Amino acid sequence: MKKTIGLTFTLLLTIAFALTQTSLAQEEMKKKADKPAKAAAAPKAPKTDADVQKCIADKFAASKTITGGAAAVANGEATLTGEAKNGGAKSGAARTAKACGAKTVVNNLTTPTPAPAAAKTGEKKKAEPAKKLQP
Numbered sequence: 001m002k003k004t005i006g007l008t009f010t011l012l013l014t015i016a017f018a019l020t021q022t023s024l025a026q027e028e029m030k031k032k033a034d035k036p037a038k039a040a041a042a043p044k045a046p047k048t049d050a051d052v053q054k055c056i057a058d059k060f061a062a063s064k065t066i067t068g069g070a071a072a073v074a075n076g077e078a079t080l081t082g083e084a085k086n087g088g089a090k091s092g093a094a095r096t097a098k099a100c101g102a103k104t105v106v107n108n109l110t111t112p113t114p115a116p117a118a119a120k121t122g123e124k125k126k127a128e129p130a131k132k133l134q135p
Contacts, residue, residue, distance in 0.1 A: 047101040049073040055100035056080075065089035066109070076103035084109040 047055075053073040060069030060082065066089060069082035078097040084090035090109045097105045 049076065052076070052078060052097075052101040056097050056102070059096045059100065060093070063089075063093075066093055069093065069109070071097060073102060076101075077106065078102035078104070079106040079108060081108050082110075084111050087111055 050073075053071055056071040056073070056078060057069075060066045060071070063069065065085040067083045067085075069080065071081075072079045078100075080093055080097060084093060090107060090111055093109055094105045094107045
């Protein structure tokens with residue numbers, strides 16, 4: 001009798017565990033299946049040139065590294081003008097234009113010329129002879 005009760009209890013526990021694992025696996029598969037379906041269900045409409053131009057202008061207006069920045073967009077090609085603080089800001093502006101929907105970018109942003117280095121005197125310091133240590 002004890003043996004039968006023990007076997008029945010073990011069997012019930014095994015079935016309960018298997019059902020739990022199966023339902024968890026089904027929920028996980030359902031979550032994974034829903035994600036791609038949502039992404040595929042909403043394709044983005046192509047942006048108009050005016051939308052792209054407005055997006056770039058808004059980004060330039062908020063930027064601290066682009067001054068006088070403007071963009072002209074025609075047939076998906078954005079032409080950028082203005083002044084960038086440095087080369088990194090200039091390339092970042094091109095990436096911004098692409099992110100806004102421009103197919104190609106003509107980057108006419110300028111960067112300030114670096115200040116000339118201090119003039120060298122032409123004379124190098126003469127190295128002093130090494131002092132010998134007295135033992």
